[in-house]
Amino acid sequence: MNNLAMTRGEKVFSVFNYVFMLLIIVIFLFPFLSVVMTSFVSTEEYLTRTGLILIPEKFDFSAYQMIFKNKMIYSAYGITFFRTIVGTFFQIAITTAMAYGLSKDDLPGRKPIQVLLMLCLVFPVQIIPQFLLIKNLGLINSLWAMIFPWMMNIQYVFLMIAFFKQVPASLEEAAIIDGCSHVSIFFRIILPLCLPSVATIALFYAVWHWNSWFDAQMFINDIKLYPMQNLLKRILEVPQLGDIGGGLEDEPLPSESIKGAVIIITSLPILCVYPFVQKYFVTGFMMGSVKG
Amino acid sequence: MNKINNKSLWKKIANYKLLYALILPGLAYIIIFRYIPLIGTLVAFKKVPTFATIEQIIDAKWVGLYQFRKFVSSHYFWNILGNTFALAGLRMVFEFGAPIILALLMNEIRRVAFKRIVQTISYMPYFISTVVLAGLVFNLLSTQSGIIPDIVTKLGGKSIYYLADVRYFRTVLLSAIIWKNIGWGTIIYLAALSGIDQQLYEAARIDGANRWIQTLKISLPSISFAVIIMFLLRISVVLNQGFEETLMLYSPAVYQVSDIIDTYVYRVGLLQNQASFGAAVGLFKSLLALTLVLVSNYVAKKFSDHSLYG
Numbered sequence: 001m002n003n004l005a006m007t008r009g010e011k012v013f014s015v016f017n018y019v020f021m022l023l024i025i026v027i028f029l030f031p032f033l034s035v036v037m038t039s040f041v042s043t044e045e046y047l048t049r050t051g052l053i054l055i056p057e058k059f060d061f062s063a064y065q066m067i068f069k070n071k072m073i074y075s076a077y078g079i080t081f082f083r084t085i086v087g088t089f090f091q092i093a094i095t096t097a098m099a100y101g102l103s104k105d106d107l108p109g110r111k112p113i114q115v116l117l118m119l120c121l122v123f124p125v126q127i128i129p130q131f132l133l134i135k136n137l138g139l140i141n142s143l144w145a146m147i148f149p150w151m152m153n154i155q156y157v158f159l160m161i162a163f164f165k166q167v168p169a170s171l172e173e174a175a176i177i178d179g180c181s182h183v184s185i186f187f188r189i190i191l192p193l194c195l196p197s198v199a200t201i202a203l204f205y206a207v208w209h210w211n212s213w214f215d216a217q218m219f220i221n222d223i224k225l226y227p228m229q230n231l232l233k234r235i236l237e238v239p240q241l242g243d244i245g246g247g248l249e250d251e252p253l254p255s256e257s258i259k260g261a262v263i264i265i266t267s268l269p270i271l272c273v274y275p276f277v278q279k280y281f282v283t284g285f286m287m288g289s290v291k292g
Numbered sequence: 293m294n295k296i297n298n299k300s301l302w303k304k305i306a307n308y309k310l311l312y313a314l315i316l317p318g319l320a321y322i323i324i325f326r327y328i329p330l331i332g333t334l335v336a337f338k339k340v341p342t343f344a345t346i347e348q349i350i351d352a353k354w355v356g357l358y359q360f361r362k363f364v365s366s367h368y369f370w371n372i373l374g375n376t377f378a379l380a381g382l383r384m385v386f387e388f389g390a391p392i393i394l395a396l397l398m399n400e401i402r403r404v405a406f407k408r409i410v411q412t413i414s415y416m417p418y419f420i421s422t423v424v425l426a427g428l429v430f431n432l433l434s435t436q437s438g439i440i441p442d443i444v445t446k447l448g449g450k451s452i453y454y455l456a457d458v459r460y461f462r463t464v465l466l467s468a469i470i471w472k473n474i475g476w477g478t479i480i481y482l483a484a485l486s487g488i489d490q491q492l493y494e495a496a497r498i499d500g501a502n503r504w505i506q507t508l509k510i511s512l513p514s515i516s517f518a519v520i521i522m523f524l525l526r527i528s529v530v531l532n533q534g535f536e537e538t539l540m541l542y543s544p545a546v547y548q549v550s551d552i553i554d555t556y557v558y559r560v561g562l563l564q565n566q567a568s569f570g571a572a573v574g575l576f577k578s579l580l581a582l583t584l585v586l587v588s589n590y591v592a593k594k595f596s597d598h599s600l601y602g
Contacts, residue, residue, distance in 0.1 A: 010503050017400050021410050024394070028413045028475070031428040034439060038431055052442040098318030101311045108308070113319060120326045122585055124532055126578065128342075128561040128571040129332030133325070136346045151321045182310045211421035214536055218562060229423045233540070236427050256437065263427040267420050274419055278412055281419075282479055 032271075039063050039260030046256055063257040067265065072224070072231065077265075079143065080228040084209040087147045091205045094152050096198060099160030100186050120154050127218065134219050145219035146212070146227065153208075156201050159287065163197045164190055200284035203277055210270060232266045235259055336360070336572035342565045359572030368556070376552040376577070379538070380530045382462065387470050388526055391477030392519060396511060398478060399485045400503065411482075414475025426540035429455070429468050461546040469537055480522060484515040520595060528588040531581040553577040 006014065034052075041053055042060035049057075067073050102110055130149060139145040167190055175185050191198060213229035220226060223234065236259055336359055338352040363369060394414070401407040417425070432438045433454050441451030454460040488510065496506050535554035542550035553573060561570020 007502055013400075013503065014402075017397055018406075020397065021401060021406070025410060025413050027471070028417060030439070031432055031471075035428060035431050038437060041437075046437065049437070051437065051445070052439045053437050094318045094321060097314040101315035104311060107311055113315065116319075116322060116327075120322055122582065123330055123578065124581075125326060125329050126333060126571065126574040127558060128567050128574055129329035129335065130325075131342070131562060132332055132335065132344065132349065132567060133329050135343065148321075149325050151325070152318055154322075157318070181306075183314065186314065207419055211419075211424075213421060213423050214539075229421050232427065233423045236423070236430060256431075256434065259427065260431065263424055263431075267424045270419050271416070274416060275412065278415060282415070285476075285479055286483060 035260045035263050037260075039257050039264055041257050043255045043257065060257070063255070063261040066258060067261055072226075073262075073265070075224060076226050076228045076231040079225060080210060082143060083146045083212075083227060084206050087151075087209040088202055088206045090147055090151050091153070092198065092202050095156050095201065096160055096191065097186070098152070099157050100164055100182075100190055102157070103161045103164035104182075117154050117157060125149075131218055140219055141222050141225060142219075143225065146209075146215050149215060149219075150208075150212075153205070156204070160194075160197070160201065163194050163287075167193055196280075197284070197287065200280045200287075203280055204284060207270065228266045232262050235262050333571055333575055333578075335568050336575045337568075339568050342562060342567040342570075344567065355568075359569050360576065362569060363573050363576060368551075371548065372551055372553055372556050375549060376531065376554075378462070378549075379465075379534050379552055382466050383469065383534065384523075384527060384530055386466055387473060387477075388523060390470050390474045392481055392515070394474055395478040395481035395485060395515075396507060398482060399511065400507075411475070411478075414478070416475070417472045418476035420472070422536040422540050425468055425472055425537070429464065429541060433464065455541060456543060456545040458546050458549045461542070461550050465534075465537060465541055465550065468541065469534065480518055481515050484518040485511060488514045521592070524588040524592045524595075528585045529581075531577060531584060 037053055037056060038046075040059045040061070040063075041049075041056045042058065042062060045057055045060070046053070101107065102114060104110065134140065134145050134149065139148065171189055171193075172185055175189055180188070211229065213227070213233060216225075216227055216230045217233070220230070223231075226234065332349075335349060335352075337354055337356060338349070339355050339358070340349050340352045344352070398407060398410060401410065420428075433440050435441050435451060435453050440454065444451040452460075454464050492510050493506055496510060501509065531553075534552065535558075538550055538552055538555050539558065542555065554577070557570045557574045557577070560566045560573065
């Protein structure tokens with residue numbers, strides 16, 4: 001492409017495009033930077049300074065010290081880990097098992113079950129009947145209320161079916177001749193062969209669990225059972241609502257630096273893992289869009 | 293011979309049993325947690341409170357379309373409907389259009405390493421939660437230390453708390469949503485762009501087409517199929533989106549421009565103890581959403597048939 005010289009307009013465009021991309025990078029990174037910097041500002045400095053705080057005069061760790069003294073953060077973190085690990089496990093187990101069963105074209109009754117799944121996509125669950133169901137199952141203020149309602153993403157089931165169908169049938173036939181049952185074929189042949197795609201979907205499920213908050217908002221009203229996202233929501237909203245009920249009454253009003261610190265703590269695991277797993281997300285997303 | 297056949301048949305059924313056993317948990321899940329709520333939507337035709345027991349729900353009298361009539365005749369109806377479609381429309385124009393433009397611009401970056409950095413950074417916000425997103429927005433708009441009010445003041449303007457102002461709320465909400473999703477949205481278009489035969493560009497260059505013409509005549513037509521499919525996919529779900537972001541960012545001061553059907557359902561149905569009314573409003577929206585699904589499906593079929601045989 002260098003064999004033809006760029007015209008003047010193209011050169012101008014190239015420069016503009018690079019500048020624009022740098023601006024994009026700044027726009028994407030600045031909010032994180034701003035929050036990080038706010039979390040290191042002491043309350044006194046915050047009150048005396050006006051305008052944007054790009055770099056604090058003095059790096060102050062008291063926000064983090066205060067947060068880590070609070071037992072609630074540990075339990076919220078524990079609950080987030082619980083729902084992420086246990087929830088993702090259930091989701092992957094149910095999704096892959098169902099997809100394997102439905103990947104067998106000769107299975108009697110496969111079609112009606114697939115129609116049932118399709119209809120779930122057309123009729124999304126509404127929050128009121130869902131709430132009534134969870135309430136009547138006695139799951140209000142139970143950690144399982146964050147796991148049971150969303151144990152399967154229907155789109156991922158169809159994606160997994162497509163993956164499993166790609167496994168050469170001869171492998172399974174050989175295993176059947178050797179006396180393997182479908183269950184052992186599933187565990188010994190299909191899952192290991194499809195491990196990369198299963199892992200990618202597990203990643204999507206795990207991020208979903210880590211970031212979910214609306215289910216806990218509906219089904220959990222005991223602040224001690226809040227996952228991290230809901231605790232953060234609570235802390236962000238305190239001054240906004242002027243209501244400090246629940247377990248926070250013996251705490252001082254959260255300052256901006258505490259809010260910033262909790263935002264960082266809540267998103268840090270995702271942001272740390274993200275650069276390493278980014279390419280799996282992208283390939284996983286592409287597989288999904290090609291298939292579906 | 294017969295005996296062996298019989299045996300393998302039994303084995304086949306036994307094998308099917310195992311397959312059914314693998315399907316069963318998923319099937320039980322969708323029946324209990326997806327289909328029972330679907331049946332439960334019938335509370336929209338009754339009058340039950342939010343904390344009703346199952347017996348109370350079953351015993352409650354049918355009231356027909358009472359809840360629907362109540363919603364349609366309420367003075368809030370047109371306001372909420374307008375907000376819902378305004379948000380959906382704004383998303384379909386700006387949130388849908390922005391990744392296409394960004395992808396075209398990214399595609400013009402010749403330095404692969406730089407392109408990769410831009411991509412990695414722009415995908416990142418997609419993986420943070422709506423709560424964290426709201427936290428970032430609060431921080432940027434804080435009248436005490438946020439950058440946006442700071443810039444406005446430095447430029448000689450008078451800064452206000454934009455989230456609580458009816459004139460700016462939609463801009464803020466839409467910007468936050470675009471910021472979160474634009475990078476991730478480019479993936480599909482970048483993939484389509486990278487699939488274009490480079491010879492097309494070379495031929496165009498020899499014919500004297502500059503980059504703008506190349507973009508217009510080669511890049512854009514090459515991704516138009518992806519754009520149309522993505523548009524149809526988006527429009528079929530657009531009424532179900534935007535709920536979490538709105539719920540996190542809105543406040544009573546801006547209900548007038550921010551309250552959409554989903555947030556209204558949540559407030560009346562769960563916070564104001566009117567489960568049936570909330571369910572009716574939700575069902576009303578589902579019917580609107582279903583219409584969009586059916587229309588976009590129909591168009592997609594027509595469209596792909598056309599492009600397959602035309």
